[in-house]
Amino acid sequence: MGRGKRPATYEDIEALPLGWVGEIIDDELWAFPRPAKWHAWVASALGGMLGNAFSYGQGGPGGWWILYEPELHFGRQVLVPDLAGWRQERAPGLLERDEPFFDLTPDWVCEVLSPSTAALDRGRKLSLYYQEGVSHAWLVDPRVHTLEIYRRGEQGWQLSARHGGAEVVRAEPFDAEPLDLGRLWAPRSTPAPGP
Template sequence: MGKKPATYADLEALPEHVVGELVAGELYASPRPAMRHAVVSSRLGGELMGPFGRGRGGPGGWVILDEPELHFGDDVLVPDVAGWRKERMPVVPDTAATSLAPDWVCEVLSPSTRTLDREAKLPVYAREGVRHVWLMDPRTRTLEVFGLRDGRYTGLLTHVGAAPIRAEPFDAVELDLAFLWGAQ
């Protein structure tokens, strides 16, 4: 007899020092991100907030959130950073989670979450219609940008290093990768 699928109650029973996610009936418990990981995700959210969240030096029109809890049927995902166009989320709900798929997510890869982020979560994001996914690897200083085309992700950009770049859907503003990687 097979193992029964994990439930939200299993996720709630996890200790506070882990990040819990449910994907395809499997419970994933990851340690809190290491400092290098936290630097990248925090700086990315901060860099996007001014031009895209507030419209300072950029077009505005986005809601950018750190580690939102996303409920997609039985799947519960927690990306490092996510963004919704304001026309789709004009008001941030006063709830612990949302079932409204973001327009963009960023996963900062770490040794303990690399397989989860690439192999388990990407198909769920595609199924839910998340139009852009960024995978950032602080160890190799690599940014991979994917766009949803015909229900599948296509690689739009792979950038290695610290040179400034422009990347969909935030290509209206140049991103300072040296800063994001924590070099400054």
């Protein structure tokens, strides 16, 4: 932070234009407009696929709270991952409080990378997630169709696997069910059928 610059506060997030997402990282405000359509598609598709199997137990084991863009408060840090999940056994009353944020560290986070956020997501945010005790982190890149899976290690994040394209994978911590990566990428336009 520069000299004479005051630390960012939650009021700075509240003052952002409608539709912007704000985070406070190391006392600095980071603000971005809502993501592009392909980014929203990937986050929505992944949330739906994991939510059905792991939150609702439809075709899967259940046992998780999977949330889209939850606001996480870690002391003065305010982070908004694209998706986050808590094991229900560790957080049985997670949704009972009325606050619009969560102060319990998730077990899993997922960031969908975009050109404007990739450096922050791969850098400081990933470091903060590790510092706060998150056990798994995913980085999804919709432009190159990849999923990177990180597992918490003793000295930092360890890349557990990197998958791409239309692979069907078992991705920890959700490896109890297969994940069809081909369903994540935005469908391509097809020409209208001829007469």
